[in-house]
Amino acid sequence: MKSNVFRTLVLLILCPCALAQECPDTSMYERARGTIEDLGRIVAPTGVQELYTTKIGGIDQWVSVRGQDKNNPVILFVHGGPATPNIPRMWQFQRPLEEYFTIVNWDQRGAGKTYSSVDPDSISETIRIPRFAADTIELAEHVRQRYGKRKLILMAHSWGTIAGLMAALKRPDLFHAYVGIGQIINTRENERLSFEYGLAQAKAHGNTAALEELETIAPYPGDQPITRERIVLARKWAQHYGGLSAYRDQSMYFFRAPLLAPEYTDRDRCLIDQGNVFTLGRVLSEFLEVNFDTVREFPIPVVMLLGRHDYTTPSEPTAAWMREIKAPYKRVVWFERSAHMIPWEEPGKMLVTLLEYVQPLAEK
Numbered sequence: 001m002k003s004n005v006f007r008t009l010v011l012l013i014l015c016p017c018a019l020a021q022e023c024p025d026t027s028m029y030e031r032a033r034g035t036i037e038d039l040g041r042i043v044a045p046t047g048v049q050e051l052y053t054t055k056i057g058g059i060d061q062w063v064s065v066r067g068q069d070k071n072n073p074v075i076l077f078v079h080g081g082p083a084t085p086n087i088p089r090m091w092q093f094q095r096p097l098e099e100y101f102t103i104v105n106w107d108q109r110g111a112g113k114t115y116s117s118v119d120p121d122s123i124s125e126t127i128r129i130p131r132f133a134a135d136t137i138e139l140a141e142h143v144r145q146r147y148g149k150r151k152l153i154l155m156a157h158s159w160g161t162i163a164g165l166m167a168a169l170k171r172p173d174l175f176h177a178y179v180g181i182g183q184i185i186n187t188r189e190n191e192r193l194s195f196e197y198g199l200a201q202a203k204a205h206g207n208t209a210a211l212e213e214l215e216t217i218a219p220y221p222g223d224q225p226i227t228r229e230r231i232v233l234a235r236k237w238a239q240h241y242g243g244l245s246a247y248r249d250q251s252m253y254f255f256r257a258p259l260l261a262p263e264y265t266d267r268d269r270c271l272i273d274q275g276n277v278f279t280l281g282r283v284l285s286e287f288l289e290v291n292f293d294t295v296r297e298f299p300i301p302v303v304m305l306l307g308r309h310d311y312t313t314p315s316e317p318t319a320a321w322m323r324e325i326k327a328p329y330k331r332v333v334w335f336e337r338s339a340h341m342i343p344w345e346e347p348g349k350m351l352v353t354l355l356e357y358v359q360p361l362a363e364k
Contacts, residue, residue, distance in 0.1 A: 033262045034262070036091050036260055036262055037262035040066075040095065042066060042068060042098070044069065046068065046071070047066075047067060047069060048065055048066065048067050048147075050064070050066075051063070051065075053117070054142055056135050056138045056142065057109065057131060057134060057135045057138060058126075059118050059122075059123060060118065061106055061107065061108070061109060061114045061135070061139070062087065062106060062107040062112065062113040062114050063105070063139070064087050064103075064106070064263065065102060065104050065147075066090075066098050066102070067101060067102030067103060068098050069102075072100060073101055073149075073152075073153055073176070073362035074102045074104060074143060075097070075101045075103050075104065075152070075154075075155050075179075076139065076140055076154050077103060077104065077105050077155045077156070077160075078108075078136055078154070078157070078160035078163055078164045079106075079107075079111070079157060079159075079160050080159045081108070081111060081158070081276065081280075082111070082159050082276070082279040082287075083108065083110045083112070083115065083275040083278070084158075084159070084272075084276065085105070085107040085108070085113070086105040087105050087106075087112060087113065087264070088257060088258035088264045088268070088269070088272070089254065089257040089261070091257070091260065092253070092257055092344060093343045093344055093347045093350075094343075096351050097350075100351070100355060101354070104143055104152075108132060108160075109123055109126065109127065109131070109132070109135060110127050110279035110282075112264075112271075112272060112275060113264065115271055115275035115278065116267055116268050116275075120278055124278075127278070127279055128283065129163065129166075129283060129286045129290075130166070132162070133162075133167045136163050136167040137167050137170065137174065140152055141174065144174065151173075151174060151176045153176050153179065153358060153361075153362055154167065154168055154177070154178050155178075155181070156178075156183075157181040157182055158182040158340065159184070159287075161181070161182065161313075164180065165178070165180065165292060165295075168300060168302075169295070169299065172299035172300045175300055176300070176301070176362040177301040177302065177361040177362070178298075178300055178301070178302045178303070179302075179354070179358055180302070180304045180305065180318065181305045181342050181343065182307065182310060182312065182340050182342070183304055183306075183318040184313050185292045185293065186291045186293055186317050187289070187290045188226070188288070189314075189317050190313055190317065191221045191231070192220065192221060193314040193316065193317070194234055194235055194238040195214070195217075195220040195221075195238070197241070197243060197311040197314070198210070198214060198234065198235075198236070198238035198239075198240075198241060199211070199214050199218070201237065201241035202237055202241075207237075210240075213233050213236070214233060216233065217230045217233050217234060221234075226288050228284070235312070238311040238312070241311075242311075242339055243309065243310065243311025243339055244311075244339055245339055246307065246309040246337055246338055246339040246345060247309075251341065253344065292321065295321075296325060297326045298326070298330070299327075300327070300328060301327060301328050301330070301361045302322070302327050303330070303331045303332075303358055304318055304322055304332050304333070305333050305335060305342050305350065305353060306319060306332060306333065307335050307338035307339045307341070307342055307345070308334055308338065308339075310339045311339065311340075312340035315334075329361065331357050333357065335349060
């Protein structure tokens, strides 16, 4: 029962955070994975395609590096979750980016291939938000040295924006710029806005069942503790009404993507869910206290990609934060047909945005 509660939480809390599936017979997917692998091969002599482990934060963590030209700027992409890796999903959106950037993804501690290759008991006490930020910094230093780069572009999504923002604040010397997608600024405010959106949509659609469920936790978050059960109900209906993927009541394209990922073994795929549960149970209390409202100066250029319909990590707190922040350069770009899943929902506009506003920052 406890495991089921955590699985539901992982699905509803931050990014669309869980594979949310059992382990099927995946033999039927092998040929499809082969096709995806063949299409995704980097064959250009100038390119790079590597999947390897390196010691980060005292443990071996899995890293993917892909790009058509090693001379291009490097983007270090911090995935969402907690423990929802990009590596088994990058085949869905990343190839166009690889023509202009070298993209570094890594499975964070407790996530994906890193979780499947490291004894969870040995890292249990390290599953803390400051450690994720420290891992981001260590990996950035490793990538700079391995690929001969002075600085990187740091890009983060959803849960990853917490560690990403902290890393940029602590070590701005490592980065040309910071790009936030589904940025988390104030968890408690996000919870309130998500709940209010779900409630308003339930009323507009005459959804009696949803209204009855939401009324059991109103006012939310209010003065009561933000418990697991309250979080589940608060996020359930906001995401049902397009707050996760715009205009969709579910996002199975995302949750099922690892089934076709050539970089993952069947064991890796089957352990994604366990990594979600393992990590969430250890960071939830810290996550609920996240608040960057007091940050008023940012040391490097900052670009925020905001989904107009995002009620998983609602966009307005980030837009308000950006209006007040002082930075060498700042830019907010709204994605009018996206909710929380910008790289998947509007990949073309994301590429154009990076080329127009971010790539020039790496040339200075």
